[in-house]
Amino acid sequence: MTSTRRVIAAAAAVLAISGGTTATAGAASAHVAPTQGSTHDSQAAGWHHLWGPTKITASYLNHHGKKWVSRSFDAHSARVIGAFRCWNGGDHSKAKLRIYNVETHKWIGDSGAQPCDWTMNYVQNVGGYRDGQPLRFVVTSVGKAHTTEVGAFGAP
Helix, strand or coil, X not given: CCHHHHHHXXXXXXXXXXXXXXXXXXXXXXXXXXXXXXXXXXXXXXXXXXXXXXXXXXXXXXXXXXXXXXXXXXXXXXXXXXXXXXXXXCCCCEEEXXXXXXXXXXXXXXXXXXXXXXXXXXXXXXXXXXXXXXEEEEEEEECCCCCEEEEEEEEC
């Protein structure tokens, strides 16, 4: 298994195992402690859990222009992965996650529109970021809004 696939699989395992909170207010809390006591590949791969999963309800998305923006956070890492998934009743809706560098005012990662089919989707920063710069995750619904779950992971 390639290193990238192992990282993505580890991120999915951590996101699936850790609990969720419902986002009904503005944004997610930024610094959640790394997962303790897990025996997942995430420790072997060096990735750590930054925050999430946070559940953004369809109602919240509908009342906020089908968009959710996290609070600014520092990944304390040169590489960041955003993991997200959404689900629906088969209406072919999609969602996308983008990573925004607050300091440079540039988008540094974009998942593109992904189907809301409960599958975990990922986006990694592609450059234009250095450790210490604040980031924000932006989730956008494409089509009908559905509950979406999002989390962040970083590498040392």
